[in-house]
Amino acid sequence: xxxxxxxxTSAAEARPEGAFRDxxxxxxxxxxxxxxxxxxxxxxxELLTSHDPLQSSLAKRNVPPAWVSGDPEYLLGADQLxxxxxxxxxxxxxxxxxxxxxxxxxxxxVGLALGVLAGYLGRGTDAVIMRAxxxxxxxxxxLLALLLAVVMGPSFWNIIIVLALVLWARFAxxxxxxxxxxxxxxxxxxxxxxxxxxxxVMLVHxxxxxxxxxxxxxxxxxxxxxxxxxxxxxxxAGIPPPTPAWGSMVAAGRQYxxxxxxxSFVPGVAIMLVVLSFNLLGDWxxxxxxxxxxQG
Amino acid sequence: MVRFLAFRIGQSLITLAAVAVAIFTxxxxxxxxxxxxxxxxADQAQFKAVQESLGLDKPVPVQFALFLSHAAxxxxxxxxxxxxxxxxxxAERLPRSLLLALxxxxxxxxxxxxxxxxAAVHKEGTFDVAARIVAFLGQSLPSFFLAIILIRIFAIxxxxxxxxxxDTPQSYILPAVTLGWFIMAGVVRLLRxxxxxxLDSEYVKLARxxxxxxPMVIWKHALRNALLPVITFLGFMLGTIVxxxxxxxxxxxxxxxxxxxxxxxxxxxxPLMQGVIVIWAALIIVINLAVDMAYAYLDPRIxx
Numbered sequence: 001x002x003x004x005x006x007x008x009t010s011a012a013e014a015r016p017e018g019a020f021r022d023x024x025x026x027x028x029x030x031x032x033x034x035x036x037x038x039x040x041x042x043x044x045x046e047l048l049t050s051h052d053p054l055q056s057s058l059a060k061r062n063v064p065p066a067w068v069s070g071d072p073e074y075l076l077g078a079d080q081l082x083x084x085x086x087x088x089x090x091x092x093x094x095x096x097x098x099x100x101x102x103x104x105x106x107x108x109x110v111g112l113a114l115g116v117l118a119g120y121l122g123r124g125t126d127a128v129i130m131r132a133x134x135x136x137x138x139x140x141x142x143l144l145a146l147l148l149a150v151v152m153g154p155s156f157w158n159i160i161i162v163l164a165l166v167l168w169a170r171f172a173x174x175x176x177x178x179x180x181x182x183x184x185x186x187x188x189x190x191x192x193x194x195x196x197x198x199x200x201v202m203l204v205h206x207x208x209x210x211x212x213x214x215x216x217x218x219x220x221x222x223x224x225x226x227x228x229x230x231x232x233x234x235x236x237a238g239i240p241p242p243t244p245a246w247g248s249m250v251a252a253g254r255q256y257x258x259x260x261x262x263x264s265f266v267p268g269v270a271i272m273l274v275v276l277s278f279n280l281l282g283d284w285x286x287x288x289x290x291x292x293x294x295q296g
Numbered sequence: 297m298v299r300f301l302a303f304r305i306g307q308s309l310i311t312l313a314a315v316a317v318a319i320f321t322x323x324x325x326x327x328x329x330x331x332x333x334x335x336x337x338a339d340q341a342q343f344k345a346v347q348e349s350l351g352l353d354k355p356v357p358v359q360f361a362l363f364l365s366h367a368a369x370x371x372x373x374x375x376x377x378x379x380x381x382x383x384x385x386x387a388e389r390l391p392r393s394l395l396l397a398l399x400x401x402x403x404x405x406x407x408x409x410x411x412x413x414x415a416a417v418h419k420e421g422t423f424d425v426a427a428r429i430v431a432f433l434g435q436s437l438p439s440f441f442l443a444i445i446l447i448r449i450f451a452i453x454x455x456x457x458x459x460x461x462x463d464t465p466q467s468y469i470l471p472a473v474t475l476g477w478f479i480m481a482g483v484v485r486l487l488r489x490x491x492x493x494x495l496d497s498e499y500v501k502l503a504r505x506x507x508x509x510x511p512m513v514i515w516k517h518a519l520r521n522a523l524l525p526v527i528t529f530l531g532f533m534l535g536t537i538v539x540x541x542x543x544x545x546x547x548x549x550x551x552x553x554x555x556x557x558x559x560x561x562x563x564x565x566x567p568l569m570q571g572v573i574v575i576w577a578a579l580i581i582v583i584n585l586a587v588d589m590a591y592a593y594l595d596p597r598i599x600x
Contacts, residue, residue: 131307131310131311131314132314134307134311134314135311135314135315135318135577138311138312138315138577138580138581139315139318139573139577140542140557140573140576140577140580142540142542142543143542143557143561143573143576146542146558146561147322147561147569147573148322150561150562150564151322223435223436227436227438230438230440231438231439231440231543234438234440234543235542235543235546235558236562247438247440250438250440250441250444251440253444254444254547257444257447257448257452258448258452261448264441264444265444265445268438268441268444268445271438271441272433272436272437272438272441275435275436275438276432276433276435276436279432279435279436280432
C-alpha cells in the first residue's frame, strides 16, 4: 500500500502548483449543470414530476408542448398514448444513465484488467487477448449488440451485459498501449529487481499509472454508450415498452412525424443534450488529467 | 515488406476465424429457428424433415466444420426465411450499401476537407467555430434522430426529397448525409489539427519565403501532407460506416446489407445472419489491412 500512496503523491507533485485549480476554472459549466440535472432525474424522478410516466389518456393523445398548446400541465407535450413526455424523459434518464454506468463499470473493469495483463505479461497472453480484441472490433458494434440483445432477451441487465461486451475491447486496447510505455519506466525495473511479484508490480506500480487514462476513457465513453443503448432501443432490441427508454420513444414518434413531431423530437433532443454534455465534460477531464489521449 | 504483409494477413485470418467461431456460437444460442418457421400444429415428421434439410440434426461441431468449409468458398447455405442462397441475397444487397457508403464518403470529403482547412487557416474565426459545432454535433447527434430531423425538414416540410426507398438518385441524399455526418465530424477535427501542425512546419515557411502564392501554399503544399492522417481515418471509417448503416438503412428502408442484417437477426435466420456478419467482418478486416498498406506506401517515413 505504501507503494500506491507514493505513486499518487509523486504524480501529484509532478504537476505544477495550482494547475488543477486552473483547470477547474475552465470546467464547462453548462454541460456540468445539465449532467447534474439528468443525474437528479435518474435518482429522484418522483420528486421532479407529479405525472405517472405510464399513465395514458385518450383525450390527451399527441398534446403539443406547453408553448404551443398553452396547457402548462403537459410542459413538453404528450405522446401517442397521451402520456406526459416530460415525465417519460425524466424516468427514462434512469434507464439511459443507469445502463451506461453499469456497462462502463463492468466493461471498463474487465477491459482494464485484460489490458494490464496483456500489456505487462506480453507474449502468449498478449497475443490471445489482442486477437480477441481485434475480433471484437471487427464486428459491427450495433449488429453485435443487436444480436446479443436478441439472443439474451430484452431486459435492463441484459442490455448492460451487451454493452459491456462491446465496451471491454475498447478499454483493453488503449490501456494495453498505456501499460507498454509505463512498464519501460525505471521504477518498474527497480520493483522487479527488488523482487516484487508480477501481480504486485501490476497492482501497485502499473495500475496507479493507468488509472487516469481509465477515468478519462470512462467519461469519454459515457456518451458513446448512451448512443448505442439508444440505437438498440430505437431498433426495438432495448428495454421493452411501456418502460420509457429514450430510443424507443423516438421510434414510437416516427409515425406522427407530420402531425406531432415533438413525440420524436423531445426524446431525441434529450439524448443529444446528455451525450453532448458528457463529451464536453470528458474532453475537459482529458485535458486536465491525461492530455496524451488527445487525438486532434 | 513481404514478411510484414504475410504477418498481417496471417493475423487477419486468425481474427476472421475468431469472428466465425463467435458468430456461429451466438447464432446457436439465439433460440430455435424451427419453432419460428413451422406452424404450431406441425407433427414430428415435418419437424424432422425440416431439421434435416437445414442440417440442424447433425452434431454441433460437424455443423461448424461444414459452415467453415462452405464459407471458405463463399457458400453460406440457404436463407431460412428467403428460401434462397444466402450468397445471392448478399450479392444483391451489398452493392447498394457500398454505393451508399461511397456517396457518404464523397459528401464528407467535399464538405469536410474545405471546412477543416479553413478552420485551421482562420484559427478562432467563423470557420473554426463552424468546424467545432460540426465536430461536437457529429459526436452527439444519434443517427436515427438526425435521420428523423432530415426527413421532417426535407421530405415533409419542403417536400424536396423522398422519405424512404432507393429508386431515384435523390433518394440517396438523405441516407448518405446521415451516414456521412459522423465521419465528417472526425475529418474536420483531424484535418484542422494536422493542418495547424503542417502550416507551422519548415517547408511551408520555405515555400512562403520563396514567394509561392498563399492559396498554393495552403491547398497544395500543406494540404497534401495534412491529408495523410485523414486518409487513414477514412479507411478505418469505411468499416464503421457499414456498421452505422444498420440503423440508417432501417430508418430509410434502404435495401442494403445493413437492413438485411437487421431482418436476419429479427427472424433468427441463422444462415443469413452468419453470412452477412462474416462477409461484413471480412470487409472491415480487408479494409484495415489495405489502409495499413496504403499508409506505408503514402508515407515514405514508414517502412516495415
